[in-house]
Amino acid sequence: MGGLRELALPFVVRGPSGVAIRTRLKHLTAGDEKVLRLVGDLLGTLASRDLKARCAAGLEHDSEQWAQRKRVLTEESSSRWAGSITKATHDQWALARRGQLAHIQSLQAGIATITHRLSRPVGEKGTRQAPGGYHTRQEWFAKSRRLHLLEDRLQAARADREAGRVRVVRGGKQLLNSRHHLKAAQLTEAEWRTRWETGRRFLQADGESGKRYGNETIRVTDDGEVSLKLPAPLAHLANAPHGRYVLAARVSFPHRGEQWRNRITANRAVAYRIHEDVGRGRWYLTASWTIPPVQTVPLEAARAHGLVGVDTNADHLAAWRLDEHGNPVGEPLRFGYDLTGTADHRDAQVRHALIRLLHWAKRHGLAVAVEDLDFQAEKTREKHGRRKRFRNLISGMPTSRLRARLVSMAAELGITIVAVDPAYTSKWGAQHWQKPLTSKTRKITRHDAAAVAIGRRALGHPIRRRMAPPPHDRSDRVGHRTVQARPGTPGREGNRPRIPGTRTRSVRAGRGANAVDQNAQHRSGRSAEHGSWQQDSLPLSL
Template sequence: MDGLREVAASFVVPSPAGVAVRDRLRVSDADAAVLTEVGVFLGSLAAGDLAERSRQGLGHDAASWAVRKRSLTGRSSARWAGSITKASHDQWALARRGQAAHMAWLRGQITSIEARLARPLGAKGDRREGLVRGYGSRAEWHAKSRRLHALNDRLAVVEADWAAGRVRVVRGGKRLANTRHHLAAAGLDEQAWRQRWQAKRMFLAADGESGKRFGNETIRATDTGQLSLKLPAPLAHLANAPYGRYVLDAPVEFRHRGQEWLDRITVNRAVAYRIHYDPARGRWYITASWQRASAPVLPLEAALARGVVGVDMNDDHLAAWHLDVHGNPVGAPQRFFYDLTGTAAHRDAQIRHALSRLLHHARRCGAAAIAIEDLHFSDGTSREKHGRNKRFRRLISRFPTAKLKARLVSMAAEQDIAVVAVDPAYTSRWGAQHWQKSLSTPARKISRHDAASIAIGRRALGHPIRRRTTPPPSHQSDGAGHRTAQARPDTRRREETRPRIPGPRTRSVSPETERKRATRTSSTARDVRSDQAWVQDSLLLTD
């Protein structure tokens, strides 16, 4: 069709290669004081190393990395120096990726504004012609032209930083640093802000190393739950164990994936640890992470062998519907609600709860795959795309597409359920057009989101979203036979009539009918089709 973009092929999302689990450390006051002193000291070293790495910019190489590591080794230890330099390098690389994404966003905004400024005031857009709409008034045109100059200036600054290899990083977070100037609005005093700032800038992280005892020599957690860490050289006087180590009183017990973690450390496989403090709760936590062996991606045909559960992600709920291998909706639609207001921890808990219910529903249905839209919303929050519709832009901005998808993939992998990503083009529109009205009854109203879940599931299965049109009247009776009830898109002659199979299901005339009809009297002669109850095939819907 003209004006419609090409729909990308569906694919099975690879399972995550990394695992991270967290446990609370119920430390004593003495342990908390030692952890704080060590974290603040290593945090100061990490801040200086990050500044040095940022000054080197694009001129960084292996030799300069070795110089930085030797400098830190004398002030801490070789393993702490390796962890600090690696963290600095990763932070610089992350900032570079953020610069690239910011430049791409600025260029997209500039292109969009320039295209609309070139159009006459009040001009309507035409997607088929590739024309955007013009601005509604002269005042809006003038305001957008000023914004265009501001965006060009910002782009020039970012491009200059990119060419020079210069990044702008704040250890502890830019948002928290700006909060220092707005304490009253944040509801904090200077002491409370200082505690958060210090906790964010502490450094207590160590990468694992296979072959070493329990997979990590710097921060070591044994199979009995004992936790200890190697102290930096200037703080060796705090040690309470041989070889400059400090053993904490708090035991480590990972309840989630605990057996998997135990299996790794007992064979001395690498496990990375990070210890951090939450000043809002006054609690210490430890996070263990490791990499898994890359599992082969399940073929799409194998994942869809038992049908699929199509899922339409929305601002406040997940709309799901189970589809069989033929693309027919089975049972009733399901909705799993969540609330995205409140704190980040509350939103994350809501998402996890909704996804858990979705996975339980998929297992009850017997499906081995869940189909979702491959949403990115890369330009969905643009003011040029949605104009003054601030409510819709705010809705898209707070919708956690990346987090929801990552959570679903990781949780589904533990349940042996595949996640199939489909192109989101026209799923809501075509689902409502072809399925919403046909499935609605006086007792059950089908929403647009429920219909979209069917469209998503059918696209994952390889079926067209639209339902087959109603056959002509001659094909609706037995005069010309019925069309194929169900057939895959690659089935030959699927648009032709079904073969004439004798029996009451097809109302076909038996070969013995003429002989029996000849022996009947005129008073008892009846039409054979009138005394046979016709039963429609259970597969009502077609491709």
């Protein structure tokens, strides 16, 4: 057991701190769409310039430079638009810095793995703790060249991070690179240009507490009227007083609409974003606001009546209910989803599987236990070598999105989420629970057994079904079995074979021949159970 890593303790996951809802802008006129595109293109240009200035400042950026950038943007738009642009720029720069750090850590992990495998003899088999050498001399040579390549990349990435230099593309790096592969992307040059311009537009405004309807820049009234404050160069397009443009569309929010209406009528801050879906030819409005963190229950309260252990897989969620003692109750359940197709389709599949799981847990009043998964360090090809299908399988699992969706949806239903360390749950679940739970009428998979292991770890119980006594308190000294024989096991009632050598108790040869014969040992109750019974006559001397 010395090679096992230390396991983290289970904990209750905190609820979401924000809310975002979206609705469609229907019945927009051609003039409305033209104004939205003009405003978005203008503000997108200003946002690109501001991002360039922020990236050029690097680590030397301070509050004075921030104020100067905002003054420049205010002259070409308005103070509120300038504030939204500068805030979005800082968020984008910070996100790029986090991605840069993750890239450096991935390079370091790959270099460490290659260095270790190059140091081992060619063809040496690996162990559970460390990989072995490469299979052939050709592979060894190719990996030695890749090692130099990764070291050069790491050196360049570290230099960029120390200098505060990041590389950001407004509109997306993937869309930018597809310009050179239009045939593979199934796009014409005009279609690509439309998507590129759409992705670089900027039409979002931060909420303002105490202002009318929670936002002065993009305003949505309680009866669904949408209007926006036009930037100074486009003020001549206004169709309402004070330089505002009112859209012909009327909106409503089917989801959380009552919460949104309560906020805007109380003049509490609500942020808005307008964007166009080129593929569908539709416009959408997204409203968002912050909420106080949901008060979580103590871990002991979540464990009080048992919980539901959930194992996350590439195509389904395996769930099993456990009582407070860690015993499986009922039958295992499986909630499938299909992760092929578009991103919207995959997201819908995940949400559909999660809502079925949460409704089932809600009916029984139970918490949900999940693994605290993070495959960022496991996706590198140096970790799994030639196992390309396994790498693709791990990369396709929506761990981050599934976790975020699960937490937010569970908070709405009042369900507690308990996160556990994912180490060894699949392995130990299959080892200790798959065979005992399998019967002639029920086929248990490794995923079902892993769900039991996850639930037991969340409840604070060990995964194995029976704890062994201390080694030197066992009858055979360090060699005693810890799992009882099943009823149908041959020889379970037979004599224990004699093991030569030093024993704790001295037993001569032949003395254990009748060890399993209860009658030969004159144990009370044995004959009464399996033979004819006759009461002895009462002693007359009493």
